């Protein structure tokens with residue numbers, strides 16, 4: 001039987017699941033749950049921004065289809081992604097009689113996906129998880145690949161588990177209510193996916209004159225395409241050994257900038273956009289791409305409303321020190337995902353610190369010079 005074009009498949013050691021990206025997809029949630037054999041109670045976990053907008057209709061639809069459906073909303077934002085909030089969710093689930101055959105539905109952005117995913121991975125030693133991503137970042141990135149987790153006071157994402165969802169169902173109509181800045185931050189990951197693996201997607205993104213007005217099937221098609229890049233990479237490399245490292249493009253310096261500025265100032269996607277611009281210049285210095293590549297990528301990032309200049313208040317030594325503390329460092333050498341052109345990338349661990357320093361110096365000079 002042929003499957004609709006909206007369906008993408010992730011293959012893992014534990015089996016296969018679908019990623020469906022479509023306009024109006026939430027209307028069919030109960031049908032999809034039934035189709036994949038999820039018949040237990042449905043525990044919808046969301047945040048206070050997303051819950052009132054989308055959960056009541058979803059819960060009503062689930063109940064109409066015979067599901068025993070419950071809902072819980074946590075405060076929005078990164079501070080909710082911690083063990084204390086996970087403990088409250090355990091209290092709610094266990095206190096209300098959660099069973100092994102039930103399903104956690106993570107309705108929201110990456111914060112909810114990671115938190116609810118972690119709770120689903122651990123309560124009763126693991127129950128079914130369905131991702132219902134409502135941010136662009138979650139649709140193309142965090143709701144695919146099975147990483148779940150919470151933050152520790154000593155660092156982000158330090159406690160977690162791999163727990164693949166049974167289904168990821170993205171309804172692109174929900175992006176209409178996403179704050180514009182959050183939407184723009186999500187475009188950074190879309191552009192990153194295009195650069196590392198999909199030249200046609202890159203050209204397609206360049207041809208769009210007004211990204212903010214994208215909607216309906218045109219938007220769903222782009223998101224599906226960007227999601228496919230992550231799926232293809234995860235299919236090859238479920239647990240981040242080689243290929244998955246490519247997804248880290250823009251993130252080595254991006255994470256350093258995010259941390260140096262203090263989380264909550266720059267959005268993750270904004271820091272990644274700046275990181276991509278800097279890392280493209282590193283690739284250029286390494287002889288991997290020409291200057292046209294750097295300019296073309298910068299033009300696209302800017303067209304999607306993203307910053308490419310280093311923000312004030314960060315020092316070069318601090319950024320370099322942070323890149324060496326990055327999780328991806330192996331044997332004291334930072335590993336960089338760097339582009340080879342539009343649509344291709346590779347991992348290098350031989351980037352001299354002098355090159356990184358030179359690029360950062362150029363970026364800082366530019367900021368301090370006349371505007």
Ligand SMILES: NC(=O)c1ccc[n+]([C@@H]2O[C@H](COP(=O)([O-])OP(=O)(O)OC[C@H]3O[C@@H](n4cnc5c(N)ncnc54)[C@H](O)[C@@H]3O)[C@@H](O)[C@H]2O)c1
Nearest residue numbers: 049076077109110111112134135137138142147174177178
């Ligand atoms: N598991 C992974 O593989 C993975 C990958 C990338 C990022 N992450 C994690 O994802 C998190 C960031 O996710 P995010 O950028 O989606 O942020 P988020 O979940 O905090 O959502 C951003 C904001 O938008 C609001 N929001 C979400 N959807 C909305 C909608 N449709 N309408 C109106 N408001 C809406 C939320 O309430 C929140 O205030 C980080 O914690 C990061 O570590 C995980």
Ligand SMILES: [Zn+2]
Nearest residue numbers: 189251268272
């Ligand atoms: Zn990212």
